[in-house]
Amino acid sequence: MAFKIASSPHINTRSLTSGVMFRVVLCLIPGIGAQTYFFGFGTLVQLALAISVALTAEALVMVLRKRPVMSTLSDNSALVTASLLAIAIPPLAPWWMIVIGVLFAIVIVKHLYGGLGHNVFNPAMAAYVLLLVSFPVQMTSWVAPQSLAINPADLNSSLQVIFSHSATMTSEYFQLGYDAVAMATPLDTIKTDLSMGLTATESLHKAIFSGSVGVGWFWVNICYLLGGLCLLKMKVIRWQISTAIIVSILICSGFGFLISPDTHVSPLVHIFSGGTMLAAFFIATDPVSAATSPRGRLIFGAMIGVLIYVIRTFGGYPDAVAFAVLLANMCAPFIDHYIRPRTYGHRSGNAL
Amino acid sequence: MLTLLEQLDKGTLWHSPGGIHPPGLKTTSNTQSIKRLPLAKEFIIPIPQVGDLATLTVKLNDHVLKGQMLTNGKGFTYLPVHAPTSGKIKAIEKRSSNHASGLPVLCCVIEPDGEETWTPLQADQASLLSNDAIINKIKDAGIAGMGGAAFPSHIKLNPASDINLVIINGVECEPFITSDDRLMREHANEIIDGVKIIHQLLKPQRIVIAIEDNKPQAVASMQKSIETLTLDDCKIRVTVIPTKYPSGGEKQLIQIITGNEVPSGAIPAQLGIVVHNVGTAYAIQDAVTNGKPLIERVVTLTGEQIGQPGNYWIPIGTPIKHALQHTAFQAQTQQKMIIGGPMMGYAIGELQVPILKGTNCILAPSNNEIGPDLPEQACIRCGECAVACPALLLPQQLFWHAKSEEFEKAASYHLQDCIECGCCSYVCPSDIPLVEYYRIAKSALKNVAHEKKQAEQAKLRFEARLKRLDDEKQAREAKSKAAADKRKQSMSSNDKDAVALAMARIAAKKKASAAEPGTESSTTANKKASVNAAIERAKAKKAAKAAQTDGPSVVIPSANTDTAVTDNTDVDPKKARVAAAVARAKAKKAAQANPQPEANLVSQSQISSVTATDSENTATPVIADSAEYAVVDPKKARIAAAVARAKAKKAAQANSPSSAQSTAEAVQIKTKQETTTETTDPLSSAVADNTQISEKTVIADSVDNAIVDPKKARIAAAVAKAKAKKLAQSQPKSHQPANQEVVSNDAVDNARVDTVQELSSSQPAIGTNEAPAMAELDDKKARIAAAVAKAKAKKLAQQQQKD
Structure with a gap:
């Protein structure tokens, strides 16, 4: 047979x-x-x-x-x-x-x-x-x-x-x-208020923030974070992109907040408002349009995080996830081309 | 910081990247001890089985003994093939191979006699043998790596570099396979005996027996057998490594045990490491200690479709069908029959293929067990393959390039470092058969490399050929140049000139004969001309002597006309001659009809001589023209001569006493024309080459000839005419002989002075180009004088006739 x-x-x-x-x-x-x-x-x-x-x-x-x-x-x-x-x-x-x-x-x-x-x-x-x-x-x-x-x-x-x-x-x-x-969304409110001369702190006293990062938004982000952790646990996504996004936003916004708390919102607002968590775990991790190597993914994620912060703070749009992701998508092939893992056997091995 | 050897002693393990954890499924086959199957009806022994070409030493129908060597050979990787049982050589033919391709290979088919008669075995104690003897025994036993790759073991046991570490590979990381597991459990002591032989050969500092932690019994068994073992200058230990596929890969195992990576394209021996499989160690022991060749091995028969799964000692060459028949194999539809494990094993299409030295497992899984082959879907670049890859490749990039057949790009992603372990395919959510793509890409690259190599060789050959041709050409040229130089050296300038002249003459004659086929053969004409010229020269010399010694001669004046004509032809023979002939004819007519136009005659002569001078000035660039003239000349000259002759005859008829002389005169004219024609050829051709001094000499010579010849000829002609006129004078009674004498004397004086001038000026003129011009001037004077004289003479003649 x-x-x-x-x-x-x-x-x-x-x-x-x-x-x-x-x-x-x-x-x-x-x-x-x-x-x-x-x-x-x-x-x-x-x-x-x-x-x-x-x-x-x-x-x-x-x-x-x-x-x-x-x-x-x-x-x-x-x-x-x-x-x-x-x-x-x-x-x-x-x-x-x-x-x-x-x-x-x-x-x-x-x-x-x-x-x-x-x-x-x-x-x-x-x-x-x-x-x-x-x-x-x-x-x-x-x-x-x-x-x-x-x-x-x-x-x-x-x-x-x-x-x-x-x-x-x-x-x-x-x-x-x-x-x-x-x-308006909380981020939009802050942006408008800041442009109107209010300080970030004053803006945060508005009802929409309710003393926090925004009514509802905090919990929505927490839920996306949980979902994202589940994805990580199931190994549907890898940790590099999400971590890089969150860490880079934290660093950038923390830096800005330290320098000028009146004109820069706190890192917490950046992290838990708008689409940050959704972007970090569900959008930027789309494997097709992201970088593929582990190091490449770190760079890719960090790039998105920085872009989100920059556009939110200095750009014309209150939230910046979509722009940041698209800009990083453009760079992904470039990153993949230059960031390659070192193949086995391509380092100088020491004899015994 | 611990040294690597200390860390080895501690059992430190390093991380190896990638890898997967597929279900082990080993309990299907590892619960029972190794059994034996009944002897097969026939054994199929591929020749050769491993390595280089082998020569079969048995014939059809020969009876062979168990363990008898069937081949001999000499190649580096040659391994002998042995009869797995005693029996008869039933056939030597091509049979399907135990290979994914199933392509037929030459096989020796043995029909067992059932006696299992052993060939005499040479049992030895390894410690008493030299290393060479041991290596030879291992080689003669045909031992190849038992882990699957089947590389000749004696080569790995005789490495060029020092070996510090020997790793005995008992990892067996592929799912389903348990042959090494069972062997370690049951034959730990024999394996350790083999390890001792390896130690004796390689003298390593450490020996590590690596076993995955899913084989605790094997670990225990091996631990037990090394407890009492002591080796010289060497520590041996069993290291348990975590279960992960593909930890059993040579490179991966080295990385786990030592943390070192085998450089790409290198072999472990370059790091001082050698890895041997436990099965190989067992076979080495059997070969060295018992003298038994490798004719059987432990094979795992497993999978849900095998009723009695387990491990079996199966003779090499046993058809797989036979093994399956005796283990209650039940085929299902779309049955896969896998040789090796599910990760790296290959599926075979036919069962009547032999078990080989590297066949560690026959897997007959049910479809549930391994899952269906799902259609390939789009790659979503999830990167799981890159995570799983133990070689740290980017499989999705490799796939991308391999699929679009950009093999060079795939190679730039280190495709060649892929070990085809299958981890990427295993984890791929899109069910892409990645390894298959890589195999295709690798073979394509191999083909490309092969073609490139061939193209390079072809290019080298082509370039070598071009160079050879060029060298030959240059050698030829050098040779001919040397010959030419030699010739040049051996040749005097005269020879060369002669050659050049001859060449020019030949060219001119060719043209002449081509343009005037009707003319008489120029060679003959030349000969004649030169003969005549020689005769005339002789006569002229005589005449000159006579003229000089005898003083003024009466007859010379009439000759001067001819001289003038000859001189003209010397430079522009055609025109001059034509003009001269016309002039002569006119003169004669005039002499016959009315003795008037002396002035006309003189002026015509002058014109023609001027024309001649002009044409001489332009003669240098127009060799062809002058040659043509030369060609045309004789004809016209002859015509003119004929005309003249006819006139002379007329004149003779009218004046019969002078007819003979007139004829002679005409003949002489003709002869002179030919002579000048002859001399014009070398002149014109030589003038064309006037860059060389020697050729100037030639010009001078020829000019000299041209000068001397006409001169002499003139003198000769004058002598002839003088005789004729003497006759004419003596026959009829002259009324005015004194007048004639006076005029004639004047003319003769002029002529003689001219001649003397010519003679004197022609000698220094040799080597210069002035000579013709000088001659020209003199000629003109002479011609004028001659014409005058002639005209007067003719007047006199007419008068005489009238009288």
Whole structure:
């Protein structure tokens, strides 16, 4: 009888790409939960919308590319991209924004570059930047924390706001918005206040911070940190990128805070506000667009951390994760080219 | 700081990068002691099995004994092949090989007689043997590395450098395989005896027996057998290392035990380290102490599809099918049959292949056991492969370049340092068969290197050929140059001139014959001309003597016309001659018809001579032209001569007494024309080469000839004509003989003075180019004088005729 011929090795860990991706999504759950708790059901609506659009778009592209549809869909990479974008944009952003963003991420950023494994940029972050640049008002009008909102957004009203075709409906909400439904994020508030001449300390006394780094934001970040630690534990991600990001932000902001506490917010605000933890554990660690060698990953992470701090402090945008990640993505091939581990046998060995 | 040897004694372990922890699955086969299988129906012995080419020393149908050597050979890595049992050589033919390719190789097929009769064995006590004797015994026993690589052991036991550390590899890190485990458990003493022989050969300072911590019984057994062991100047210990794949790899084990890395492209012996497998140590002991060649080994038969998994002593050459049949193997669909472990073993397609010296395991796993082969998915650059790689490579980059067939780039990522352990493929979440890509890339690089080498050789050959051709060419040139120099040296300048002249003449003649096929053969003409010239020279000399001694002669004036003509042709023969002929004809006509136009005649002569001078000035660059002229000349000259002859005949008819002389005159003219034609050739060709002094001499010579010849000729002609005129004068009664005499005397005087001047000026003119011009001036005068004289003579003649 004929026996099956195959190249060694004949055994494999049963870890699969789809499993890797799915674990990423699983580890997002605590953060998503916290976000829903503090900012209403908008996040979940966006999530559902984003995932369905992402899977549809990916299937269509695979048909167009004449590739197997199901095996590609089942690698769960579109799921991760959609989830990351959905939790990154304001929960009550109009539906067409997430649709545009996801389509851009899947079709242009991912598949036009050759599909999974070939994209230069992190699809979610590229889409986020597209939306931020194209629709700055909507993208910077974050939902007020439920506890501060006069009119907390329940599921029904969230759906209404997101899917409302009427501009008046949306605008009414946003008109009410500034104090009612939508408001600036803590980082945005600080930025605005600092530009208005307030000190950082004064700014931090505003209600949105509630004496801390921002209502809700702290816990959301803590939850993403937990999820990230789970990823580390499961060896879905390696420690270098996340650690490098957090450490570099701490160093930069600590330095700034020491020099001028009035114009620089504390490292804690930097670490636990905005998208820092999400970026450190879920976005920057996207293996496709990151550096691959351990040392390269340290450099890659440190670069993101420094860029986040620099853009937040000196740039025009309140949060800077997306820009920092994209800029670092551009450098990843360069880093990979120059930072290579020393191969076994390529050092001068000492004889006995 | 402890020295490395002290750390070895302490059992310090170093970290080796990468590696994986696959499930061991060793208990399937390691619970029972090593058993034996019934003898197979046939044994397939590949020739050679290991190393260099071997010559078979047995024939078909020969009866062989167990352990009998079947081959001989001389190569560096040659290892003999032995009969695993006694029996008959049934066939010597190509059979499928125990290799992933399954390509047929030459095999010696033995049909056992079941007697198991041993060939006589030479048992020895190792400590009494010399190292060479031991090495020879090991070599003759055909011992190759038993860990799988099957490298001839005697080479590793006879290294060029000093060995400080011997590592006995009992790691056995691949899942499923337990043959070394069982061997260490059951034959620890024999292994240690083998280690003692290795120690005797290599004299290391330390011997470390390395065993993974998942084999505690083997560790205990080995520990026990070294307890009482003492070796000279050497410490031996069992070091337990943590279980990790691929710790059993030679380089990885060295790194774990010593912390040293074997440099890329080097062998451990360069670090003073040698690694031997426990199975090899056992075989060495068996070979040296018992004289038994390596004809059987422990093979693990394992996997869920084998009903009686375990370890078996199996003779080398036993078909795998036979071993499986006796261990209750059950094939399932899509069954994989793996030789070796699941990480580095290869799948075979056919079972009728032999067990070899390096075959440590036959794995027949169920599909559940090893998992299905999943389709390859896109690389997500997760970098897990880089984490797992024990060689610290970047497998995803290697894969990227190998897949896009950028093999050179893959090589720049140290593809050649890949040990193909399979860790990267094992951890890959996208199920990419990375090792397969690397193997393809490696063989492609090997091919490229091979082709490059060939291309370089071809280039060297080509360059060598070019150089050889060039050298030959230069040698040829040098040779011919030397010959030319020699010739030059041996040649006098005259010879050379002669050669040059001859060459020029030949060229001119070629052209002449090409342009004027109708002319008579120039050679003949030349000959004739030269003969005539010689005759005339002789006559001229005589005449000159006569003229000088005898004083004024009456006949000379009429000759002067001819002289003038000849002189003209000397320089521009055609025009001059034509003009002269015309002039002569006119003169004659005039002489016949009316004795008037002396002035015309003179002026024409002058014109022609001036033209001649001009053409002479331009003669140097126009060899071809002058040659052409020379060619054309004879014809025209002949025509002119013929015309003249005809006229002369007419004149003779009219005046019969002078007819003979007229004819003679015409003939002479012709002859002179030919003579001058002859002299013009060397002149013109020589003038072309006038850069050399010797050639100037030639010019001078030829000019001299041209001068002297016409002069002499003139004199001769004058003598001839004078005779003719004497006759003419003597026959008819002259009315004015005194007048004629006076005029003639004047002319003769002039002519003689000219001639003397010419003679005197031509001697110093040798070697200069002035000679022709000088001659020209003189000629002109002479011609004028001659023409005058002639005209007068003809007048007289006419008058006489009238009278």
